[in-house]
Structures are given as C-alpha cells and as structure tokens.
Amino acid sequence: MKFILCYVTKTDSHGGANIIKKLLEYLKQTHPDDLKVLRTIELLMRYHEWVPVDEIVRKVKMDEKDVLYRLKRLNKFEFVNRSRYGYRLSFGGYDALAMNAFIKKGLIKAIGGKLGVGKEGDVYNILLEDGREAVLKFHKHGRTCFTRGKRYRDYIVDKRHISWLYTSRLTAEREFEILNELFPIVKVPEPIEQNRHAIIMGKICGDELKRVDLEELGVDANKLFWDIIEEIKKSYELGYIHGDLSEFNILIDENGNFVIIDWPQAVNTCHPDAEFYLKRDIGNVVRYFKKYKIKEDVDKLYEYVTNKNKNEEDKNEWG
C-alpha cells in the first residue's frame, strides 16, 4: 500500500483528521487478501443482511481458515461488523474500499482535515498527485435516519444499513453525473473522480454565502444576485434544477467569485414538480438578498429562467 500523508489543516474544526488518519493507518496495514474478502462481503450484501461465513468462503475461493483469519483482521480494523449471523461492511469499511480505489489509481497524495460536515456527507481536504488541492466528499445518505433507527428494532437497523450503502453510492453517482453535465458551463466544482459513495472534486476557496457580509467584502450585491440567477438559468437550460439552493450551498471568495455546490438532489427540468423546486430555489435566493435591499418577484424570475423561446427572440432582436 502506497503511503498517503495525512496533514491537519487550520480548517479542521471538526476533528475529522483523526478519523481519516485511523482509516489510512488501517488501510496501510491491509493485505490484498483482506481487501479481497472485504469486497466479497460488499458484493454479497446484496443478498444478505449479515453475510454468512460459508458464503464468503464459497465466493472468495480461499480456505476457510484463511478467510477466518482475514475476517478477524477486518474486524480489528473496524471495516466490518460481526453478529452471530455473519459479517457486514461497516461505514469505515465502505470508506476504505473507496479510498483504496483512489489510492490505487494514484490520485491522492495527501489527505487533510475535515472541511465541512453536511447532513449527508463528510468533506475532506486532499492534495492530488499533480499538486492540486481538491476535496473528497463521502456521501452518507440516510446516516441520520440510521442513527435514529437504533432506537427501533434490530431488523430495521439492518435494512437501513443496507439501504444506506446503496443510496449513498447512487447519490454520489448522481452528483458526479450532474457535475459532469454542468461543468464548466455553470459555476460548479470540477468533477475529478467517483468511486462507490465518494467523489473527488475541485476545491473551492471561499466561504458559504451565509457566513459572509457582502458589504464588508466590497461585493456589489445586485450584481451578485443577477449573476446567481444567470447560473440558475444556465443550469436550467442544461436540464437541471439544483433543488437545495440557498446561501449554504453557494461558496464565495474575497473577490466575489462564487461557485454553487451540493448537487446530488438536483431534479431534471422535465420532473413533474420542476416548477415547485425551481421556484423554491429562486425564492431562497430572493429571501437571502432582501437584507441587501434587493426586491425581485419570484414568479417573474421564474419566467425569466424558464422562458427559452422568449430568450431566443430577445437574442435575435438584439442581433
């Protein structure tokens, strides 16, 4: 296993460096056969909530003794959970498999601290092999439900665990696909790589719009407002509505350059509730900018964003 540096950055206010450091440390100690068994468990979780040992042995084509030895190690690394019914991949084990894939591809040189922790994922600073800074986002869809689920009966917890694995991968695939469709036409992070529930994307240097004072920054609020509307319009023309747009998902730097992040829930413009989502996005932007004395009508902006024919006519008129 290639050595991956772990560095702690100033922004690591979430203590995430320790978690990722432990994961990397464990990953470094793994043998290819450990990972082979782990991937087999991942595969068999499609059919079992807890994968029985004899199923693992049959699938992985190794001696039972060897498999038991590997399982013991995987359990020590906390990459699997164990019950009397068998084994299943843990959250950490899934992270490890994705991380291993990125490392094997020679993408990551170093991993830093946690940049942010959203409702649905953990975001880390990373350094790519080519020297660029980037971020690694692990989607942990349904994690909050899963934790809450602990109050309920075991079998519900188990089912949630499996759906967590599945939906977090789907969510990552969806976000990566959308970023690929939108970048670089719309101001979104550059999609770099995706594996399982994890995405590597370009790092945006900036703060959440929520946390900045535009007057202090010296940014023209009116111009910024219309620039954001233009991005909504461009993404609409490419077929997507963000669906969770707000001052939390717009990052802005000290020069007023901004990027819209967090796209997995985006809906297609042909979605039956497209109008609802688009109006809600626009409404959130309008609401945020009220404090800068910008008063625009959501319905009119909706017309502006969606009225393709009218825009074509305007363009033609203006030559």
Ligand SMILES: Nc1ncnc2c1ncn2[C@@H]1O[C@H](COP(=O)(O)OP(=O)(O)OP(=O)(O)O)[C@@H](O)[C@H]1O
């Ligand atoms: N490309 C990026 N560059 C820099 N910081 C980022 C990037 N992507 C995410 N972040 C940081 O991580 C935080 C969480 O990311 P994001 O909003 O994509 O995740 P989420 O889990 O979907 O969060 P939410 O709870 O908002 O749904 C962001 O608010 C931001 O601070």
Ligand SMILES: [Mg+2]
């Ligand atoms: Mg977010």
Ligand SMILES: [Mg+2]
């Ligand atoms: Mg989100």
